[in-house]
Each structure stands twice: as structure tokens, then as C-alpha cells.
Amino acid sequence: MSVDKFITLESSYVPLPVENVDTDQIIPARFLKATSREGFGENLFRDWRYAPDGSENADFVLNKSEYSGQILVGGKNFGSGSSREHAAWAIHDYGFKVVVSSFFADIFQNNALNNGVLPVTVSPEFLNDMFKSVEADKSQKLVVDLEKQTISLNGKSEEFVINPYKKNCLLNGFDDIDFLLNRKEKIEAFEAKN
Amino acid sequence: MEPKTLFDKVWDAHVVEKIDGGPSVFYIDKHLVHEVTSPQAFSGLEARGLKVLRPENTIATPDHNIPTENQHLTIKDELSRKQVETLTANCEKNNITLYGLNTPHNGIVHVVGPELGHTQPGMTLVCGDSHTSTHGAFGAVAFGIGTSEVEMVLATQCILQPKPKKMLITIDGELQKGVSAKDLTLYVISQLGTGGATGYFVEYAGSAVSSLSMEGRMTVCNMSIEMGARGGMIAPDQTTFDYVEGREFAPKGDEWTKAVAKWKELKTDEGAKFDKEYTFKASDIEPMLTYGTNPGMGIGISGSIPNEKDIEPTELMSFKKSLDYMGFDLGDKMLGKKIDYVFVGSCTNGRIEDLRVFAAAVKGKQKADSVTAWIVPGSKQVEKQAIKEGLVEILEEAGFKMRQPGCSACLAMNDDKVPAGKYSVSTSNRNFEGRQGPGARTLLASPLTAAAAAITGVISDPRELF
Ligand code: SF4
Numbered sequence: 022m023s024v025d026k027f028i029t030l031e032s033s034y035v036p037l038p039v040e041n042v043d044t045d046q047i048i049p050a051r052f053l054k055a056t057s058r059e060g061f062g063e064n065l066f067r068d069w070r071y072a073p074d075g076s077e078n079a080d081f082v083l084n085k086s087e088y089s090g091q092i093l094v095g096g097k098n099f100g101s102g103s104s105r106e107h108a109a110w111a112i113h114d115y116g117f118k119v120v121v122s123s124f125f126a127d128i129f130q131n132n133a134l135n136n137g138v139l140p141v142t143v144s145p146e147f148l149n150d151m152f153k154s155v156e157a158d159k160s161q162k163l164v165v166d167l168e169k170q171t172i173s174l175n176g177k178s179e180e181f182v183i184n185p186y187k188k189n190c191l192l193n194g195f196d197d198i199d200f201l202l203n204r205k206e207k208i209e210a211f212e213a214k215n
Numbered sequence: 216m217e218p219k220t221l222f223d224k225v226w227d228a229h230v231v232e233k234i235d236g237g238p239s240v241f242y243i244d245k246h247l248v249h250e251v252t253s254p255q256a257f258s259g260l261e262a263r264g265l266k267v268l269r270p271e272n273t274i275a276t277p278d279h280n281i282p283t284e285n286q287h288l289t290i291k292d293e294l295s296r297k298q299v300e301t302l303t304a305n306c307e308k309n310n311i312t313l314y315g316l317n318t319p320h321n322g323i324v325h326v327v328g329p330e331l332g333h334t335q336p337g338m339t340l341v342c343g344d345s346h347t348s349t350h351g352a353f354g355a356v357a358f359g360i361g362t363s364e365v366e367m368v369l370a371t372q373c374i375l376q377p378k379p380k381k382m383l384i385t386i387d388g389e390l391q392k393g394v395s396a397k398d399l400t401l402y403v404i405s406q407l408g409t410g411g412a413t414g415y416f417v418e419y420a421g422s423a424v425s426s427l428s429m430e431g432r433m434t435v436c437n438m439s440i441e442m443g444a445r446g447g448m449i450a451p452d453q454t455t456f457d458y459v460e461g462r463e464f465a466p467k468g469d470e471w472t473k474a475v476a477k478w479k480e481l482k483t484d485e486g487a488k489f490d491k492e493y494t495f496k497a498s499d500i501e502p503m504l505t506y507g508t509n510p511g512m513g514i515g516i517s518g519s520i521p522n523e524k525d526i527e528p529t530e531l532m533s534f535k536k537s538l539d540y541m542g543f544d545l546g547d548k549m550l551g552k553k554i555d556y557v558f559v560g561s562c563t564n565g566r567i568e569d570l571r572v573f574a575a576a577v578k579g580k581q582k583a584d585s586v587t588a589w590i591v592p593g594s595k596q597v598e599k600q601a602i603k604e605g606l607v608e609i610l611e612e613a614g615f616k617m618r619q620p621g622c623s624a625c626l627a628m629n630d631d632k633v634p635a636g637k638y639s640v641s642t643s644n645r646n647f648e649g650r651q652g653p654g655a656r657t658l659l660a661s662p663l664t665a666a667a668a669a670i671t672g673v674i675s676d677p678r679e680l681f
Contacts, residue, residue, distance in 0.1 A: 040533040045647040054255035054294035091642040098410040104359035132361035186237025201371040
């Protein structure tokens with residue numbers, strides 16, 4: 022699977038000001054029984070989005086039509102918990118291309134990058150500004166520029182960090198497997214030596 | 216030569232190639248596979264027309280989805296059955312050793328690997344499962360990966376990884392009576408928080424750690440991920456060698472002697488540098504219990520839930536949301552709170568030693584009528600051993616029934632679900648909202664604390680009971 026190319030994105034965003042959003046919230050375990058990668062978006066944040074009887078929980082942000090966009094902005098320590106890539110698939114399948122937080126769990130960050138979803142780490146102050154701005158104006162936009170590694174809100178910008186290798190993959194839509202397959206000889210030489 | 220940490224030694228020995236400004240091509244010795252995170256990786260492989268590169272270095276076992284009763288019957292849940300069947304088919308197609316349901320070595324992947332001797336010091340191990348960190352107890356570099364990475368390992372036996380930073384956590388002194396490895400790990404996580412070790416690979420050291428059994432060490436390394444660590448490890452020593460020796464896939468004869476000589480080198484050199492260090496005193500640790508919805512929200516069992524003044528203002532909203540879910544209040548005492556379920560099992564505390572501790576505690580006593588208890592061995596081998604040692608009879612006399620092995624109520628993908636609103640004292644590793652079933656309320660604890668709760672029906676201090 023190659024990933025979508027990512028260059029810049031200007032979009033309104035969906036705020037989720039909750040800390041420690043874990044992978045069991047992003048996609049509860051009972052929805053991990055599929056054998057394909059598609060369709061997980063339906064159950065993204067399932068237990069926050071829907072009541073046990075299946076009715077929509079009107080208070081949850083994904084059910085509020087005022088909020089929209091391809092960027093999800095979460096609280097500190099986003100994606101903690103399990104290694105299930107289903108969390109990244111659900112976010113991608115729902116239509117988010119960027120997730121912003123002041124702190125990401127490691128495995129989640131990797132999984133997102135491997136699926137063409139860009140995790141952007143910002144300062145706690147910037148995160149706070151984002152939450153505040155969108156309350157004042159729900160159509161508030163963010164601009165994410167991967168080439169320049171910047172994220173901007175109302176003309177204020179912050180730089181974010183991304184591994185240069187991963188950046189290159191995202192900009193070009195390459196994936197890791199292609200890269201590794203091209204290293205086959207080196208891998209075999211390593212095996213022979215050890 | 217520059218002094219190296221244990222982690223450096225194992226990591227550096229597995230770097231095939233360092234990419235400029237990027238991650239390393241990192242070689243994997245052992246790839247563990249289960250049914251939930253692998254189907255998409257196998258189909259990805261097939262779509263590229265590839266085969267598994269090193270099936271002999273890959274083992275598989277279904278564990279997450281399987282029922283813990285009537286395993287000889289077909290799995291009732293259609294989707295679960297399909298996942299397990301897909302794993303079987305993928306293993307057959309690719310010549311991968313499968314420890315299938317109803318075979319003598321089936322069980323939770325992190326219990327099966329070590330007990331068969333697949334897990335050895337100095338190795339690199341990965342699995343599409345965050346608790347792969349368990350295997351670090353042997354002085355291995357072991358960590359969880361996502362499904363795309365599972366596909367990479369299947370295809371090339373390698374993944375691309377940046378080298379994590381290094382953290383040393385030292386726990387000195389002797390653990391008090393009634394305090395176990397589980398309490399030690401819950402204590403450390405409560406001190407560092409759920410993101411406290413994100414970006415790091417942890418080495419655990421100190422006399423409290425080296426005096427732990429292998430089972431105890433696995434419990435500690437298992438939960439490294441709960442503070443965000445990539446993995447955790449402990450330097451191998453005689454305890455490690457004694458555990459590994461004679462196991463089915465352990466080296467034998469001359470090979471064994473050679474291997475042990477090599478493994479003895481696997482320790483952090485004098486003067487080696489860590490990026491961060493923490494030291495704790497074993498004597499400060501009480502039996503621990505969590506009261507919230509992440510594993511960092513733990514306290515000594517005789518303590519109270521923090522008050523508003525003890526919480527960072529920025530965290531108060533999330534903290535209160537968590538207590539709301541649990542049905543607790545700021546400042547509540549934990550002792551005496553009524554509980555409904557007890558779960559003993561999982562890759563954290565589903566090993567024979569855990570069942571021994573639980574059985575010894577409940578021996579001659581009776582389960583509280585109000586409590587539903589699920590005692591689930593981590594593997595078929597653990598189950599067999601428990602039967603051999605007479606633990607099953609002890610449990611039955613005390614009103615408990617042992618179920619069949621699997622992940623079970625640890626993540627409730629099968630029928631073992633705690634109903635909404637009910638309280639469960641669980642020896643597993645995660646107390647996230649809905650982890651043990653939609654609306655379930657989980658309190659993480661050791662097998663001994665679980666035994667105390669199962670007997671009394673309320674949160675009780677095991678030191679006063681046993
Ligand atoms: S027992 Fe729980 S934590 Fe361990 S592998 Fe199974 S589901 Fe994961």
C-alpha cells in the first residue's frame with residue numbers, strides 16, 4: 022500500500038480537548054475483528070459518539086455539525102495504549118489527514134505516519150490557542166505546511182519536528198516496505214555475518 | 216571503548232544500516248504473530264506477490280479472540296472465528312509454526328514465547344502488540360509494532376526504527392510482605408505518569424528488581440508501555456539462565472554453554488550514560504490499586520484519591536471526567552469499596568506463579584457470593600501445570616473455577632465482558648474506559664490484592680488478610 026501524498030493542507034478543525042485519549046477510545050477492541058483495513062471510520066470514538074442503544078450522543082464533538090474539517094486537535098498524550106494500527110486506520114478512514122496534540126504516544130505516531138496521517142506536535146500554549154479560537158469561531162482554519170514544517174493559526178505559526186526520512190516519504194507517497202525491499206542484499210549479508 | 220548500556224549492546228548489534236538523518240534498518244530475530252493485528256499484513260504481502268522471508272523465525276498463536284470455555288467447540292462469534300481461521304490459513308500458506316487453539320502450546324503470545332524458550336537474552340523480538348515489552352525481562356530488546364510494520368517484518372525480517380533514548384529506573388531494597396512485582400510496576404507508573412517514559416527504552420535495575428523471579432520480571436517489563444516506554448529490559452543473570460535452560464527452543468549442549476558465555480556480557484558497563492534516571496525505594500511501595508481510567512492513576516491501597524488541590528489545574532477536567540466514569544469522588548478512600556468482578560489472568564499476571572499466589576491466598580476460604588471471578592491461565596502449559604500442582608482443587612474448594620487460556624477479560628474481545636457500571640478488580644494492565652466491556656470500571660491490582668477482594672467482596676488490604 023502506498024500512502025497519500027501530503028504537501029500542504031488548509032482546513033477547519035475538530036477540537037477534542039481531552040488528555041490521554043487512548044487507543045481503546047479511538048477504536049474499542051470489539052471492533053478489531055475485521056480482516057481488512059477499510060471501514061473503521063464508522064466506529065471511530067464509538068463509545069463517545071454513540072450511547073449504548075446506538076443513538077448519537079449530541080454532546081460529542083463529531084456529532085456537532087458546526088465542527089468539521091480534515092484536522093483533529095486532541096489533548097496531551099494522544100494515542101496512548103495499544104499498538105493497534107486500527108486506531109490510525111479509523112482516523113484516516115473518517116477523513117482526517119492531520120492530528121495535532123502537544124504530545125503523542127510513540128507507536129501511534131509511527132502508525133499514523135505509515136498511513137499518511139500527519140501527527141503534528143505543538144507547544145501547550147499553541148494547543149490552547151487552537152482550542153480557544155475554535156470556540157470563538159467554529160470555521161477557524163489551520164494551515165499545515167509539511168515542506169516548511171509549520172502549522173499556522175490566525176497568522177501565528179509554529180514549527181514542528183518530523184524525521185527527514187518520514188517527511189520525504191509523505192511528500193512523495195513512498196512507504197517503508199518499498200524502501201526495505203530495496204535493501205534485500207544488505208539484509209541477507211547481515212544475516213550471513215551473524 | 217566507550218561504555219555501553221545493555222540496551223545499546225543489543226540494539227547496535229541488530230542495526231543492518233543507519234540511514235542518514237533517518238531511522239535504522241533494524242533486524243528482528245523473532246517475530247510473534249497473533250490473529251488481530253496480522254490479517255491485513257498478510258493480505259498486504261500477498262497483494263505485493265511476496266512470501267514471508269524467514270518463516271522459521273516467526274511463530275503464531277491465536278489468543279485475543281478465543282473463548283475461555285468450550286474451546287473444543289467451534290468459536291461461536293462469527294467474526295472472531297474468521298480471524299482465527301484467517302491466521303491458520305496464513306500460517307499454513309507461509310510455513311509458519313502455529314500454536315493453534317486446542318493444541319498443547321496455545322496461549323497468550325507473551326506467555327507462550329518465554330515458556331517455550333523462544334525468548335532469549337540478547338534477541339530482538341517484535342509483535343503487533345504493545346505488551347511485547349514483556350520479553351525484555353530476559354535482556355532482549357522487545358517492542359510492539361503496528362500492522363504496517365508487521366508486514367515489513369514478514370517481508371524483510373526488518374523494520375525502520377529510530378533509536379529511542381535510554382532511561383534507567385533503579386529500585387533498591389526489599390519489597391515488603393504482600394507487595395509484588397505488579398505493585399512495583401503500578402507504583403513506578405503512578406510516579407512517572409502514562410507519558411513519563413514516551414520516547415525512551417527503559418532498563419530496570421537495583422536489588423528489588425534482581426531479586427524478582429522471571430515471572431515477576433516479566434510483569435514489570437510488560438507494563439513499561441503503560442508509561443509510554445518503547446520497551447523495558449532487565450539484564451540477564453543466573454535467574455534468567457535457570458529459567459531458559461531446558462526449554463524446548465533453548466540452545467542445548469555446547470550451544471548452551473556458548474550462549475550463556477555470550478549472555479553474561481549483556482549488562483550495562485560501568486560509566487555508561489542514560490538520558491534519564493530515576494531511583495525508587497522498594498520500602499516505599501504498598502500494595503497498589505488504580506482508581507481512574509489510565510494506569511498512572513494508582514495509589515497505595517490504604518490511601519485516598521487525590522483532592523482537587525493536588526491536581527494540576529490543566530489536568531483537572533480530564534481527572535474529573537475519569538472519576539465520573541469510575542463513579543468515585545475526589546478524596547475517596549479505596550478500602551471497603553464494593554466490587555463485583557475479579558479477573559486473574561492476562562500477559563501481566565496469568566503465569567503459574569500468579570495462580571500459585573492466588574490459590575495460596577484463597578485456600579481454605581470462600582469466594583464472596585456477590586463476586587463473579589474469572590481465573591484464566593495465560594497458556595495451555597500454565598493450565599496443565601496448575602492442574603498438576605493441585606491448584607484447581609484448591610480454587611474449586613474456595614468457590615472458584617478455572618477457565619481455559621486466552622486474553623479473555625483483559626480486553627474483552629470474547630464473551631468475558633464486565634457489564635456496564637460494574638467494578639472489576641483486575642490483574643491485567645489497562646483500566647481504560649470500556650477496556651473490559653462497554654461501561655466497565657476496572658481497578659488494576661496484583662493477584663494477591665485480587666484474592667483479598669474476591670474473598671471479602673470489597674477492596675481489602677491483603678496484608679491484613681493473609
Ligand atoms: S493479555 Fe491483554 S495485554 Fe496481553 S496480549 Fe492479551 S489483550 Fe494484550
